[in-house]
Amino acid sequence: MTEQASQKPKAQLDAEFSELYRAHLRDVYSYAYYRVGDHHDAEDLTEQTFLQAYRHFERAQRESDGRPLRPWLIRIAHNLAANLYRDRSRKPVSPIDDTTTLAATHTTEQLVEGRDELSRVLDGVQALPDDRREALIMRFALGMDNREIARALGRSDGATKVLIHRAIKQLEEIVHD
Amino acid sequence: MTEAAPNFEGLLREALAPVEPPADLAVRLESTLTSITEMAADELEAWELSAMRDPRNWARPAAALVLGGTAGAALVVLRARRRAHGSPASIDGVREVAERAVQDLGREARKLLGDR
Numbered sequence: 001m002t003e004q005a006s007q008k009p010k011a012q013l014d015a016e017f018s019e020l021y022r023a024h025l026r027d028v029y030s031y032a033y034y035r036v037g038d039h040h041d042a043e044d045l046t047e048q049t050f051l052q053a054y055r056h057f058e059r060a061q062r063e064s065d066g067r068p069l070r071p072w073l074i075r076i077a078h079n080l081a082a083n084l085y086r087d088r089s090r091k092p093v094s095p096i097d098d099t100t101t102l103a104a105t106h107t108t109e110q111l112v113e114g115r116d117e118l119s120r121v122l123d124g125v126q127a128l129p130d131d132r133r134e135a136l137i138m139r140f141a142l143g144m145d146n147r148e149i150a151r152a153l154g155r156s157d158g159a160t161k162v163l164i165h166r167a168i169k170q171l172e173e174i175v176h177d
Numbered sequence: 178m179t180e181a182a183p184n185f186e187g188l189l190r191e192a193l194a195p196v197e198p199p200a201d202l203a204v205r206l207e208s209t210l211t212s213i214t215e216m217a218a219d220e221l222e223a224w225e226l227s228a229m230r231d232p233r234n235w236a237r238p239a240a241a242l243v244l245g246g247t248a249g250a251a252l253v254v255l256r257a258r259r260r261a262h263g264s265p266a267s268i269d270g271v272r273e274v275a276e277r278a279v280q281d282l283g284r285e286a287r288k289l290l291g292d293r
Contacts, residue, residue: 014214017210017214018210018214021206021207021210025198025203025206026195026196026197026198027195029196029197029198029202030195030196033196034193034196039199042196043198043199043202046198046202046206047202047205047206047209050206050210051209051213054210054213117188118188118191118192119192121188121189121192122192122193125192125193136189136193137193140186140189140190140192140193141193141194141195141196142195143195168185168186168189171185171189172185175185
């Protein structure tokens with residue numbers, strides 16, 4: 001009975017999915033780009049993330065208990081990215097494997113102005129272990145809070161807080177070395 | 178020479194600035210999602226007319242299958258279209274894209290059916 005009551009009309013689900021898509025397209029694309037470091041792969045990953053999300057949206061909504069769905073979306077992208085590299089039988093040297101492209105896309109103005117600090121930071125991000133790098137992408141590129149990152153990574157809030165703290169510390173050492 | 182060091186987290190935030198998706202990706206993805214939802218709605222309408230009393234018994238799984246298949250097919254079409262744009266238009270190129278699209282469609286279908 002309650003199960004039936006919780007069923008939403010399809011039109012409503014579609015409208016809610018559309019809202020989710022519009023709210024988080026940039027988040028998913030940013031994550032994908034920093035994760036795979038290439039615009040073509042990032043586009044593919046973004047498309048696949050939303051198509052997969054659409055297929056499982058109703059269940060995700062039921063299970064989310066009203067919590068934001070962004071961590072769920074990012075987790076889909078995270079898993080798809082992992083599959084992408086597994087399928088290609090190669091591990092990325094880093095999620096940002098094309099520094100030239102990255103610099104041209106994100107930091108052109110600053111670099112032109114002589115602020116190469118940013119490129120050192122990006123190089124440092126590349127050098128971090130996977131989990132620390134992912135956490136920093138989620139925090140700084142997507143502006144996710146600890147709780148959201150914890151859900152996306154499947155960790156506890158406490159462990160995530162420590163992970164981010166250590167990631168920043170390590171990155172700072174790399175950059176100022 | 179060296180600027181006053183901003184706080185490190187600020188620098189990190191600046192370095193990892195959000196990336197705007199290419200405009201054509203947004204347009205393409207939106208139209209794909211729209212066509213998926215519209216097609217699925219049509220299918221649902223047909224099913225639900227004859228299964229109004231308890232659509233969950235059979236209409237939803239059937240519609241989900243249609244919907245999933247459509248999503249896979251739409252993605253395949255998108256990829257084929259992108260490949261076609263990326264290469265010069267030639268008969269061989271078109272044939273190659275079509276062959277790859279058929280192979281992709283087969284793979285997507287297997288994935289979708291394997292999912293259920």
